[in-house]
Amino acid sequence: MKIHYNPYSSNSRRAIVVALHLGAKVDFVFVDLGKGEQKRPEYLRLNPNGKVPTLEDGDFALWESNSIGEYLCDITPKQTLLPHDLKARADVLKWTHWTSAHFAPAVGILGFENFVKKFVTGQDPDPKEVARGEKLVSDLLAILERHLEGRQWLAQDHLTLADYAVASTVFARARIRLPSMPPRVAAWLERVESQPAWKQAERLS
Secondary structure, three states: OEEEEOOOOHHHHHHHHHHHHHOOOOEEEEOOHHHOHHHOHHHHOOOOOOOOOEEEEOOEEEEOHHHHHHHHHHOOOOOOOOOOOHHHHHHHHHHHHHHHHHHHHHHHHHHHHHHHHHHHHOOOOOHHHHHHHHHHHHHHHHHHHHHOOOOOOOOOOOOOHHHHHHHHHOOOOOOOOOOOOOHHHHHHHHHHHOOHHHHHHHOOO
């Protein structure tokens, strides 16, 4: 298998850390976004969105980072990141969907304004957009903070796909100038980022 990735992409981080945690036999293939490698015809045949990550498993290509994480769990015997019990599984997957639908788009506003925009357009951040992004992110962090009261992990009583999915969204929080993490969220992030797979993923950056 291969995972095509870029180290600046939180979506790439999400797929990479799951693959490493599971010990999947994966080759990591760097995609240079600055050179437009994600728009080359050979890459678009794998992922017509022209984005990272993309997983190749033989003649099967899969995009969307949370789908890649689920697939890797489903093909890995005796894994514990994604439960088989339907209610426990749904408890995990609601957070991956929450990330895709709410958290990542909000964080993406600040990622674009505070980091990507200068490279792409040469323009400075738009203060109104920055304020909008900060409000959205802060409101969502407050949801996480309340949920983590009395909990070590987001779903179940152990580390799951939910933790990796949400934590990967803010892995570049200093670079993109996210609002400060509230205390329970900060402590939870420290637990996630202390995982061996997370540290291995850092070395791919």
